[in-house]
Amino acid sequence: MSDPALLSLTEVAAQIRERKLSSVEVTQALLARIQHWQPRLNAFVRIEADEALAAAKEADANLARSGPKGVLHGVPMAHKDMYYFAGKPAGCGSKIREGWIASQTSTVIRHLQNAGAIRIGALHMVEFAMGPTGHNAYLGPARNPWNSARISGGSSSGPAAAVAARLTYAALGSDTGGSIRIPANFYGVTGLKASYGRVSRANVLPLSFTLDTVGPLCRSAQDCALIAELIFGEDPLDPVTAGAPAWNKAATQRPVSSLKIGVPQRFYVDDLEADVAAALDGTIALLRKLGAKIISLDLPDPAAIDAAAFLVLSVEATSFHAPWLRTRPQDYTPQVRSRLESGLAYSAVEYLEALRWRGPALAAHLEAIGDVDIIVAPAARAVAPKIADTDIAGGANARALISEMSRFLRPMNYLGVPALVVPVAHSAEGLPIGLQLVGRPFGDETLIALGCALQQVSDEHLRVPQVP
Secondary structure: OOOHHHOOHHHHHHHHHOOOOOHHHHHHHHHHHHHHHHHHHOOEEEEOHHHHHHHHHHHHHHHHHHOOOOOOOOOEEEEEOOEOOOOOEOOOOOOOOOOOEOOOOOHHHHHHHHOOOEEEEEEOOOHHHOOOOOOOOOOOOOOOOOOOOEOOOOOOHHHHHHHHOOOOOEEEEEEOOOOOHHHHHHHOOEEEEOOOOOEOOOOEOOOOOOOOEEEEEEOOHHHHHHHHHHHEOOOOOOHHHOOOOOOOHHHHHOOHHHOEEEEEOOOOOOOOOHHHHHHHHHHHHHHHHOOOEEEEEOOOOHHHHHHHHHHHHHHHHHHHHHHHHHHOHHHOOHHHHHHHHHHHHOOHHHHHHHHHOHHHHHHHHHHHHOOOOEEEEEOOOOOOOEOHHHOOOOOOOHHHHHHHHOOOOHHHHHHOOOEEEEEEEEOOOOOEEEEEEEEOOOOHHHHHHHHHHHHHOOOHHHOOOOOO
16 A cells, blocks of 8 residues: 555545545654654654544544545644644743733634544644744754755745645645745745735734734645635634635636736846746747737836835734743844844834835836736746855855845735746756745735646656655
8 A cells, every 4th residue: 555645635535534644644744754764854843643543543433423524534644833722832932922822713723623634633723823944043053955055945844845745735834025935945845825814813923913924835746725715714713714605616626727826027037047038938838829818027026025024023023022022032043033133123114114015015016917817927046045154144145145035925824916926847856846926915816826737737746755
């Protein structure tokens, strides 16, 4: 029998519901891979093997007695350690939160539980979700399964590592300036940054309430759609979701031949590594072959949008952390403390101006793209850099490399538009290369339609790193 851990989320969920596999068998398969990979990856902060196996046995018994609880009945999962589970610790990657026990459960986690998912542990993250490289001086870095000397990308380092190495079938991450899309790109997995306001963030650690989004990292766009259908929609505990449309499954079936695809003329295509440029060109050629109409776009200055997003993120993060910065500054790692203190440099006037510009910036973006459905652009200009080169304690060009991580990604958080990263190629060294598909506001389903179409004619998302 093949290893159940290598199945996709969609496949394993169906096989458990149809009783072709038991939840216990599946959980044991994941735990076996975790045992091999965890010492090399540092993807988990807690592994709850005994509890997961007990939950799996109960799920199997309930399935035999009364049928599936939901579409994810008995499927084991782990998520970024900032999603609160009542009665469970949520360390959020920091000494400050070590040992803290949540009293409430995140709305999105409740949705997954109601669909039958069970918990197998909690996953590594950058301290307080504030950093794009995956470094964490308190927990140590998560490592890239394709090359352990390379960065994982942050801040959803553990979720992407665990999905890539097949230690979990899917994982929830968060994206405030690219923190789902950066590690998805560097790990060769599929990551969905939802439209702002479509998914509840209730009882999830905040970073920047104006920019925060939550979403899945999965093995395929099809698996992302499965999670999105469960977690999208209104939640009274998060007012920004008021009026948010539920997931529209029918819209994910849109044919590629009906799509207008925009390709930026500048910024996103400047100074790309040769392998990344080739991946972009190859994907555009493939989209033409699939019948999409390709249009060249001149977008409003993305650098200005990136700067406004950084200002908003800095001020809002500093505001949330102000009590701990006053009382426990020594308990932050130096890199995160430095970034938080930078938020003190901005005035209230500058912050409000950055917020006011958000609407006009989106209007200008929509005018520039016209009737284009999706923009295709790189997620990063290069493949994953080395951990040593991006460590501010030792890398000579570390700060420049770090600032580059979110350059192509943060504008989408400021504009509030959805984006999906899909693996499309790999470098000469075997490192994954992804592209981001950027949609119109609330056009998440169209991104999934294109992501699924690309993955029907490519096997990049099926590549699995090998245990050294």
